[in-house]
Amino acid sequence: MADPKIAFRNVSKVFGTGADAFTAIRDLTLEIADGEIVTVVGPSGCGKSTAMNMVAGLIPHSSGEVLVDGRPVSGPGPDRGVIFQQYALFPWLTVRENVEFGLKLQGLGRQERRKRAMHYLGLVGLQDFAESYPKTLSGGMKQRCAIARAYAVNPSVLLMDEPFGALDALTRVTLQNQLLDTWSKDRRTVMFITHDVDEAVFIASRVVVLAARPGRLQEIIEVDLPYPRDEEVRLSPEFMEIRNRVWRAVYRRDAQAA
Numbered sequence: 001m002a003d004p005k006i007a008f009r010n011v012s013k014v015f016g017t018g019a020d021a022f023t024a025i026r027d028l029t030l031e032i033a034d035g036e037i038v039t040v041v042g043p044s045g046c047g048k049s050t051a052m053n054m055v056a057g058l059i060p061h062s063s064g065e066v067l068v069d070g071r072p073v074s075g076p077g078p079d080r081g082v083i084f085q086q087y088a089l090f091p092w093l094t095v096r097e098n099v100e101f102g103l104k105l106q107g108l109g110r111q112e113r114r115k116r117a118m119h120y121l122g123l124v125g126l127q128d129f130a131e132s133y134p135k136t137l138s139g140g141m142k143q144r145c146a147i148a149r150a151y152a153v154n155p156s157v158l159l160m161d162e163p164f165g166a167l168d169a170l171t172r173v174t175l176q177n178q179l180l181d182t183w184s185k186d187r188r189t190v191m192f193i194t195h196d197v198d199e200a201v202f203i204a205s206r207v208v209v210l211a212a213r214p215g216r217l218q219e220i221i222e223v224d225l226p227y228p229r230d231e232e233v234r235l236s237p238e239f240m241e242i243r244n245r246v247w248r249a250v251y252r253r254d255a256q257a258a
């Protein structure tokens with residue numbers, strides 16, 4: 001792969017020291033291309049969040065290299081937008097003000113902030129709720145607000161840690177479609193963690209399967225289904241075949257270890 005956007009080179013992560021040392025990730029090597037959507041699946045505790053947090057610059061790695069655009073990650077930065085399962089909106093700010101928050105930090109003027117915030121709220125279908133407070137929104141709407149906020153600062157990488165995990169199945173599917181729709185327009189690089197194998201296959205060009213104890217690369221499964229993908233894709237035999245491969249890679253190994 002020429003000049004990957006994100007690269008893990010022989011990365012290990014050990015939490016604690018001495019007798020308490022715990023290897024969460026061992027020798028992970030993985031490249032994600034510019035403009036690619038990659039999903040990461042694996043049993044609980046295999047190090048999915050740890051891997052993503054290292055790219056986000058939220059936790060340091062212990063050895064190896066974590067690179068974004070060929071440069072070592074040394075901390076968080078506006079080039080990487082992070083979206084977690086819990087929406088983490090500021091309750092005292094309106095939807096629009098939440099989206100404007102990061103833009104204010106970037107030093108954008110009032111009018112430009114408002115324009116940009118409304119654009120991204122429109123993209124996620126929340127323009128009519130711009131002046132509402134988070135507590136009046138449903139879970140799906142809050143998550144759409146969090147997505148708009150991450151998009152608004154225009155990061156070239158989106159890091160999503162089970163972003164739709166707390167939502168009902170229908171809202172989940174709607175947001176998956178919305179994510180692909182937006183991605184088809186701007187082709188941002190996306191690293192997306194999920195426990196849901198169908199979700200992993202539906203949105204990704206490659207599914208990265210991690211194994212646990214210690215966390216390590218198990219398999220990378222190509223999703224050879226053309227974009228744009230619609231609901232019909234989920235019912236196709238090709239989708240089922242790939243889904244079953246991912247499922248086996250994740251759960252057969254886990255069953256063997258039990």
Ligand SMILES: Nc1ncnc2c1ncn2[C@@H]1O[C@H](COP(=O)(O)OP(=O)(O)OP(=O)(O)O)[C@@H](O)[C@H]1O
Pocket residue numbers: 015016022024042043044045046047048049050051215
């Ligand atoms: N700050 C920490 N200190 C010690 N151990 C940690 C810390 N953070 C994570 N771990 C351990 O590292 C391992 C990987 O955790 P991580 O949260 O990355 O897994 P995960 O695959 O995202 O799990 P899940 O699917 O349950 O969210 C786990 O065994 C966890 O207990």
